[in-house]
Amino acid sequence: MAEEGVFDKVYGTVIRSTGSWYFVRLPDGKIMNCRLKGKFRIKGLRATNPVAVGDHVAVMADPKEPGEGSITEIAQRQNYMIRKSINLSKESHIIASNLDQAFLIATLVQPRTSTGFIDRFLVTAEAYHIPVSIVFNKIDIYTDELQELHDALCALYRGIGYPCYEVSALTGQGVDKLIDDMKDKVTLFSGHSGVGKSALINQLQPDLALRTGIISEAHQKGKHTTTFAEMFPLTFGGYIIDTPGIKEFGLVDFEKTEVAERFPEMRELMNQCQFNNCTHSHEPRCAVIKAVNEGRISQSRYHNYISIINDDYFEETEWK
Numbered sequence: 001m002a003e004e005g006v007f008d009k010v011y012g013t014v015i016r017s018t019g020s021w022y023f024v025r026l027p028d029g030k031i032m033n034c035r036l037k038g039k040f041r042i043k044g045l046r047a048t049n050p051v052a053v054g055d056h057v058a059v060m061a062d063p064k065e066p067g068e069g070s071i072t073e074i075a076q077r078q079n080y081m082i083r084k085s086i087n088l089s090k091e092s093h094i095i096a097s098n099l100d101q102a103f104l105i106a107t108l109v110q111p112r113t114s115t116g117f118i119d120r121f122l123v124t125a126e127a128y129h130i131p132v133s134i135v136f137n138k139i140d141i142y143t144d145e146l147q148e149l150h151d152a153l154c155a156l157y158r159g160i161g162y163p164c165y166e167v168s169a170l171t172g173q174g175v176d177k178l179i180d181d182m183k184d185k186v187t188l189f190s191g192h193s194g195v196g197k198s199a200l201i202n203q204l205q206p207d208l209a210l211r212t213g214i215i216s217e218a219h220q221k222g223k224h225t226t227t228f229a230e231m232f233p234l235t236f237g238g239y240i241i242d243t244p245g246i247k248e249f250g251l252v253d254f255e256k257t258e259v260a261e262r263f264p265e266m267r268e269l270m271n272q273c274q275f276n277n278c279t280h281s282h283e284p285r286c287a288v289i290k291a292v293n294e295g296r297i298s299q300s301r302y303h304n305y306i307s308i309i310n311d312d313y314f315e316e317t318e319w320k
Helices: 115-127 144-160 175-182 197-204 256-262 287-293 299-309
Strands: 010-017 022-025 031-036 056-061 068-074 080-084 092-097 101-106 132-136 164-166 185-190 230-233 238-242
Touching (some): 022 056, 092 185, 101 175
Parallel strands (some): 031 068
Antiparallel strands (some): 010 022
């Protein structure tokens, strides 16, 4: 029975969030512009955005305003990608939810994506059970030195178990492989501003014609062209979620003793340490430290692990 003054609720998917309005795609393909009805808190999570792109929600239409309505419920999330809020350190920001996979778009130059940023992203994805692939863009501008660095990074991350792609949003090189692996899936695109997320999406789906930005000559950093997260349907099947560029990736609610579990190469060795609560930073007979010293765990990954458990958001200035 419908409440007085509103129609029966229906369920849809949030495809865009502006902070005050949520655009919900209904089962018939129509879009309803919605506001929140009441207060929402997901399992006590303190988030700046209680509703995120990708959420499955119940909505009720407003009979007085065609095309508008209210979100009344949020279905349980399969997973979500989250980071610390930029301005409110005690709160979090949900990037997107209900993902089949995430593609971290990285570049070696213009701008440079540090391994510190990459590893923080991977740790969070591991915690929320989201498969991640690293997409190295702008391979068309590689020098011999950059190609050598690229090959080393791909060998490192592939060896851990993370797929790596080599693409050029400018020329379209490598895009076909992305299409093959995105078909019929919900894929999150994330990364720094300027790495070419929107340009790459335009190669995947030209009719979207997303705005692309330019790189600041002074600082080699990208300018934001995507203001809000948004989900787009793909003609070859599936959906893509484009997100604003991220400057830093702060982790949320991690205990020191559990961070190593999010590094697959460390997780395999943890049961060999002398102490059950080993932090792998100074303890004797630590299997992880031994593996680092023997070259079985990379120095860069271990450096970034130590940075995380020390809550140090300074990212390394050199590739390691």
